[in-house]
Every structure is written in C-alpha cells, then in structure tokens.
Ligand SMILES: Cc1cc2nc3c(=O)[nH]c(=O)nc-3n(C[C@H](O)[C@H](O)[C@H](O)COP(=O)(O)OP(=O)(O)OC[C@H]3O[C@@H](n4cnc5c(N)ncnc54)[C@H](O)[C@@H]3O)c2cc1C
C-alpha cells in the first residue's frame with residue numbers, strides 16, 4: 001500500500017505542523033510519498049524529508065503551482081496517482097479546494113476531514129458540525145482523503161527521505177492569481193498554537209478586540225474569533241474558529257464574549273482545557289467549559305491580563 | 309446568461325441533532341428541514357446578479373427526496389425563475405454523495421448550458437465541502453471556492469476567497485463554478501406575496517435514472533455515533549481564582 005500526500009506549501013514554505021500531523025495519520029496506510037509543489041519548493045521538500053514516516057519526497061517547481069490554484073495542482077496529482085492507493089492531504093483550505101477535484105477526476109468519492117483511520121478502507125469523520133461521528137468504509141479503488149490535523153499528534157522529525165524532481169504539467173489556463181491579502185503576525189499559527197484566546201460578539205468593536213490580543217500576547221497565544229465577531233468586522237476571516245472556520249485543539253482555549261453556538265463548538269470542543277468568560281451564566285459555552293468566569297469582560301479581561 | 313444554483317435540503321441549523329442509539333444514523337424524521345444556509349447565500353447572489361442585469365435567468369436545482377420541492381419553492385420565493393428537482397432517494401435518511409450529485413448536476417448543466425454555477429461551500433449535514441469542486445472537475449471548468457466577493461467582468465469572474473492565510477483573489481474563466489462562503493452577502497427573506505407567486509413558478513421533476521446517474525454510495529456508513537461528551541466544569545468566583553487554577557494545571 002502506498003500513499004501520495006500533498007504537503008502544505010505556501011509561498012515556498014512548508015507548513016510543518018499540518019503536514020507532520022497528516023503524515024502521522026496516514027502512517028498506518030503504507031509508505032508515504034510527499035509531494036511539495038510551488039513556484040519554489042526545494043527548501044520545503046528538504047524540510048519535509050525529515051518527517052518520520054516519509055519514504056520519499058517529490059518536488060514540482062513551476063510558477064504554475066505558485067498560488068496553489070486548483071486546476072493545475074489537481075491535474076498534477078492525477079498524473080501521479082497511478083502508483084498509489086491513497087491520496088491524502090491535511091484538511092486545509094488549499095486541500096479542500098484541490099482534493100475533491102482530484103477525486104472526481106479519478107471517479108472516486110472524497111473523504112473529507114478524516115478524524116480517525118480504522119484501516120485502509122475505513123475512516124471516521126465528524127458530520128453535523130461535530131454532533132455526530134460517522135465511520136465510513138470506502139468501496140472505491142483509490143481513496144482520496146483530507147485529514148483533520150487537530151485529531152492527530154505530529155510525526156517526529158529526524159528522518160532523511162530521498163528527494164526527487166517530478167515532471168510538471170501543462171497550464172490548463174482556466175484561472176489565474178490576482179492577489180493575496182495576508183496579515184503578517186508574530187503570533188503562533190492558530191491551528192498549531194498551544195494556547196488560543198478567542199473573542200466573540202461580546203467584544204463589541206474592532207478597537208476592543210485589542211483586549212483579546214493583549215491577553216494573547218501575554219500568554220504567547222494565537223487569536224481566534226467567532227463568526228459573529230468576524231461578520232461584524234472585529235476580526236479578520238482567517239481567525240474564525242468553528243464548523244466553517246478553523247478547527248483547533250490547543251492545551252488551553254479561552255473563549256471571551258462567545259455564547260457557544262454548536263457551530264463554534266465544532267471548531268474548539270476538543271481543546272484540552274476550555275475557559276469561558278461571559279456575563280450570561282446561562283450561556284451554552286459554560287456547558288463545555290472546564291473553568292468558567294461569569295461577569296463583564298471589560299472588567300475581567302484587563303485584570304486577568306495583568307495578573308497572568 | 310443563465311445561473312444555476314444547486315440547493316440542498318438539510319436539517320435546520322438551529323435544530324439539536326440527535327444520534328440514534330442503535331448507531332444507524334441521525335434522526336431526521338419530524339425535524340425541521342431548511343435550505344442549506346450557504347445555498348441561501350448562493351441564491352441571493354444569483355438574484356442580485358439578475359437584478360444588476362448580469363444574468364437573465366436563475367435556475368434552482370435540488371437532488372434528493374421529493375420533499376426537496378419545499379426547498380426549491382423557497383428559492384423561487386426568494387426570486388429564482390424556475391426550479392428542477394431530481395428525485396434520487398425516497399427515504400429522508402438517504403444522503404446522496406457529492407460525486408453522484410455532481411454527476412446529476414453535470415447532466416442538468418449539459419442540457420441548460422448556464423454560464424455560471426453558484427453553489428454552497430459546504431452542506432451543513434455531511435460537512436463534505438466537495439460538490440462544487442467535483443462538478444468543476446467533471447465539466448473541465450474553472451473553480452473558485454469559498455467566495456466572499458464576486459465580480460463578473462465579461463468572460464471572467466474575479467473572486468475573493470476566504471483561505472487559511474487570509475484572502476486570496478483569483479480570476480476564473482467563464483463558465484465557472486463558484487462556491488460561496490458566509491460573508492458574500494446577507495440573504496433576503498421571501499415576502500408573503502413572493503411566496504404566493506412562487507407557487508406558480510415552474511418546477512420540473514425528473515429522476516436520477518432519467519439523467520442516467522447511478523447514485524449508489526461509494527462510502528458505506530458503517531455506523532454513526534455521538535462524539536465524546538464534554539462535562540461542564542466549575543464556575544470560579546474571581547480572576548484570582550482563575551489564575552490560581554490555571555497555574556496549578558500548569559497551563560500558564
Ligand atoms: C452555516 C453556518 C455556519 C456557521 N459557522 C460558524 C463558525 O465556523 N464559527 C462560529 O463561531 N460561528 C459559526 N456560525 C454562527 C453561530 O451559529 C453563532 O451565530 C456564532 O457563533 C455566535 O457568535 P458569538 O458567540 O460571538 O455571538 P453571540 O451568540 O451573540 O454571543 C455573544 C456573547 O457575548 C456575551 N457578552 C456580551 N457582552 C459581554 C460582556 N460585556 N462581558 C461578557 N460577556 C458578554 C453574551 O452574553 C453572549 O453570550 C455559523 C452559522 C451558520 C448558520
């Protein structure tokens with residue numbers, strides 16, 4: 001059994017944590033070949049080669065893959081698919097864009113957001129915003145899956161897999177990149193941080209969101225937000241945690257001014273310890289919180305930030 | 309230009325999902341069903357494009373049980389011009405997989421020749437996030453997923469996408485598949501007169517067999533279980549107490 005895995009490479013940089021977690025998840029399925037593609041991908045490939053469990057790394061360097069457009073990247077994966085039983089990737093927005101396209105081109109179903117690997121054909125995945133877990137057995141010849149990284153511990157590093165170039169494909173000429181709007185930040189990445197501080201509608205404004213950021217910076221934490229906070233313009237879209245945002249499972253998740261709708265819980269309820277600060281003692285977030293503090297966040301948050 | 313909008317009938321997002329104790333699935337009998345929230349956003353966007361004169365017809369399509377007629381009537385009440393129901397199941401518990409849905413949509417598209425398909429990013433029941441991408445693959449069309457902004461400029465669409473790192477803007481050649489995200493627009497409510505009018509709008513019905521698509525699932529659902537329950541913990545009395553607890557647990 002052999003696995004072809006699309007490594008998460010953005011602007012030449014490997015997302016080590018996401019890729020190493022997906023490798024750990026796929027290890028029981030067989031030898032893993034990691035594909036690193038991008039306009040530049042050699043450095044990412046060299047780093048990917050150190051992940052334990054990786055048998056080989058393939059590099060496809062071409063401007064065509066520079067912005068992870070779905071059409072050329074899916075075509076590249078399909079051109080390589082012949083030798084593999086499983087085609088996998090960490091369940092990032094890039095992979096969710098690309099892998100269903102790969103699956104349809106191979107006439108197989110995609111298995112999205114795998115949270116458990118039972119055997120080569122059988123996988124667990126959350127459905128209904130995480131309110132149920134399905135065990136599915138694939139009847140397809142090839143299995144195409146995206147892996148929910150928050151459900152797995154990262155594979156260790158220290159290996160030294162061989163790195164090879166692969167032939168790149170033609171430009172299908174269907175789409176082109178215009179621009180990226182990426183906020184630079186020194187904070188840890190939301191999906192791999194060990195502490196996350198999230199703010200909701202209760203924060204009230206973009207300026208007030210600095211209260212959340214101050215606490216996060218004091219703790220060396222990443223910043224998250226509820227959909228309501230993002231919709232209201234208090235926080236950027238890539239901070240959204242939940243069913244349709246990012247899924248996180250840090251050691252400590254602090255939810256401030258967040259009511260705890262199921263769609264939000266879907267993205268954070270596997271956190272090890274949950275702290276909730278909310279003025280409404282009936283807020284559903286307290287039903288999942290290990291430690292709850294009832295009161296006005298505008299009094300409690302500055303006090304907490306100071307005392308930590 | 310015609311716009312095709314696939315709309316799925318799903319459990320209402322406010323309903324508390326109940327997993328059946330025998331592991332056979334989620335209880336969908338007698339629960340409130342609605343249009344998938346993302347698909348409402350797709351319908352809204354299509355109607356706005358029609359109102360701007362960019363599109364001249366909006367067609368809503370649903371695949372599933374006969375009851376999806378209601379979902380299509382909602383799309384018609386919002387402003388879609390006509391609807392197509394492809395009956396592919398007779399039990400409300402039978403979910404049609406994205407691959408089969410995409411194949412059926414392809415058959416409809418081959419006939420209708422729309423210039424744009426606007427679908428939801430994800431169905432909130434199976435949480436697959438796949439149908440639009442699969443459909444684009446089957447048609448050999450361009451795709452722009454997770455759209456938070458859409459501008460049609462002649463033969464191309466400029467789409468801003470919500471991605472892990474922030475926002476990415478791409479330009480896709482038309483015809484294209486665009487899957488919509490939550491912040492693209494705020495869908496309108498159908499007014500009572502429009503709900504009445506929708507009853508008279510055309511709603512064609514066919515079956516999966518009519519369009520020659522096998523809907524047999526590729527993924528057998530072996531079982532469906534409840535996720536691990538989280539227990540409520542304790543309410544602490546003060547910030548000091550919280551800090552002490554966090555320190556004791558070695559978290560800060
Ligand atoms: C299809 C779909 C997908 C969705 N996906 C997501 C998702 O991915 N992520 C997500 O988060 N949501 C998602 N939602 C939205 C979700 O249903 C809720 O609407 C949202 O999570 C609510 O955000 P909130 O808790 O910040 O706001 P609210 O529910 O309005 O809660 C605000 C809370 O702040 C508290 N508060 C107010 N002022 C103060 C104060 N001064 N001090 C202390 N507490 C205060 C209030 O008591 C209240 O509990 C989705 C919804 C749909 C339909």
Ligand SMILES: Nc1ncnc2c1ncn2[C@@H]1O[C@H](COP(=O)(O)O)[C@@H](O)[C@H]1O
Nearest residue numbers: 314315371427428430431436437438439
């Ligand atoms: N049975 C269906 N009928 C109509 N549209 C569907 C159906 N299933 C999926 N879709 C469309 O595809 C989108 C993504 O669904 P999914 O890939 O299942 O997460 C939905 O938001 C709908 O627009």
